[in-house]
Amino acid sequence: MSRPTCAHIDLDALRHNLAAIRLRTPASRVMAVVKADGYGHGLERVARALTSADAFGVAALADAQRLRAAGLNQRIVLLSGFDEPADLPLLRHLAVDTVIHHPSQLAMLDALDAGTPIRCWLKLDTGMHRLGIPAADAAAVAARLRALSVVDPELVLMTHFSRSDEFGEEATPAQIACFESACQGIAGARSLANSAAVLGWPAAHADWVRPGGALYGISVVDGRSGADFGLRPAMRLCTRLIAVNRIRAGEPVGYGARFTCPEDMAVGVAAIGYGDGYPRHVPSGTPVLVNGQRVPLIGRVSMDLMTLDLRRQPDAQVGDPVQLWGPELPVEEVAAAAGTIGYELTCSITRRVQFIEG
Numbered sequence: 001m002s003r004p005t006c007a008h009i010d011l012d013a014l015r016h017n018l019a020a021i022r023l024r025t026p027a028s029r030v031m032a033v034v035k036a037d038g039y040g041h042g043l044e045r046v047a048r049a050l051t052s053a054d055a056f057g058v059a060a061l062a063d064a065q066r067l068r069a070a071g072l073n074q075r076i077v078l079l080s081g082f083d084e085p086a087d088l089p090l091l092r093h094l095a096v097d098t099v100i101h102h103p104s105q106l107a108m109l110d111a112l113d114a115g116t117p118i119r120c121w122l123k124l125d126t127g128m129h130r131l132g133i134p135a136a137d138a139a140a141v142a143a144r145l146r147a148l149s150v151v152d153p154e155l156v157l158m159t160h161f162s163r164s165d166e167f168g169e170e171a172t173p174a175q176i177a178c179f180e181s182a183c184q185g186i187a188g189a190r191s192l193a194n195s196a197a198v199l200g201w202p203a204a205h206a207d208w209v210r211p212g213g214a215l216y217g218i219s220v221v222d223g224r225s226g227a228d229f230g231l232r233p234a235m236r237l238c239t240r241l242i243a244v245n246r247i248r249a250g251e252p253v254g255y256g257a258r259f260t261c262p263e264d265m266a267v268g269v270a271a272i273g274y275g276d277g278y279p280r281h282v283p284s285g286t287p288v289l290v291n292g293q294r295v296p297l298i299g300r301v302s303m304d305l306m307t308l309d310l311r312r313q314p315d316a317q318v319g320d321p322v323q324l325w326g327p328e329l330p331v332e333e334v335a336a337a338a339g340t341i342g343y344e345l346t347c348s349i350t351r352r353v354q355f356i357e358g
């Protein structure tokens, strides 16, 4: 039998989530962020399910190439911008918009041969201090861009939030205010909101929203899953039990003997491990579903396998279904046990996992 480890991708959930985002942001256009292979769900698969998005956001030109090769002709925005002159002819050829976040890019545009103008999104730093030109320079840089014949006159002004997942926090209103004041008098559409801002900061919706995680049904808001916002998880990660063993009281289980059986008990072995992208460092007790019921993971996760406490599932058998995350077990909960966010878990699924869409 082939390895039973599968990531089921629910295309209806993706479409539902886009519709839910549109309901929350009726006056905005939606850029579906599909970087990192669609947050691990599969770039082309996600984009084909979301053809009604107004644009796609990618982090790499290679992803834009893949989208065009798949026949997708929506607007595409290269969120990290180009970083060498050779990227520019490719941007033109693929008709991809670029983010401008640094003066070094202006010099490259200046040196570009005349030709089809490139559409630019001018990214302002309003407090994140990662990518973006200082907000105070917005008008000057916008004027320099508009003076270049290789730049399309339609400019979009954008910024990115550092703490929009913290709904009561003052940092986001401060970033919104900084952005609005920096943009005053500059023509062009505005874009601020990532998923958390779509969900929690209506004042940031503006002309374009840029959700990623919310499309996949994943929340990064502490203690809240996508379902709490009416979103549906798009990924269900599943495998099966390939062994059920009775282990005696006092006996250890797995590498490093990290778990000792407190009584004679059934221990299940599921065909999934960190070689599939399941996080190795989750503690014993992390929930896993066997036959739809929660059981605790025990001992160390290994490359191909994990061990489960089946005391609550005494009748479980070889072949029984195991769910690692999905609609019945939020990825956010597993991520919290792993000390990370759901995005990292879905992005980390490896190539040996079979993807099934439906």
Ligand SMILES: *Cc1c(COP(=O)(O)O)cnc(C)c1O
Residues within 6 Å of the ligand: 033, 035, 079, 160, 193, 194, 195, 196, 210, 211, 212, 213, 214, 220
């Ligand atoms: C990744 C990214 C987003 C999407 O963030 P989510 O939290 O997944 O919604 C939006 N804007 C930019 C610039 C990004 O890099």
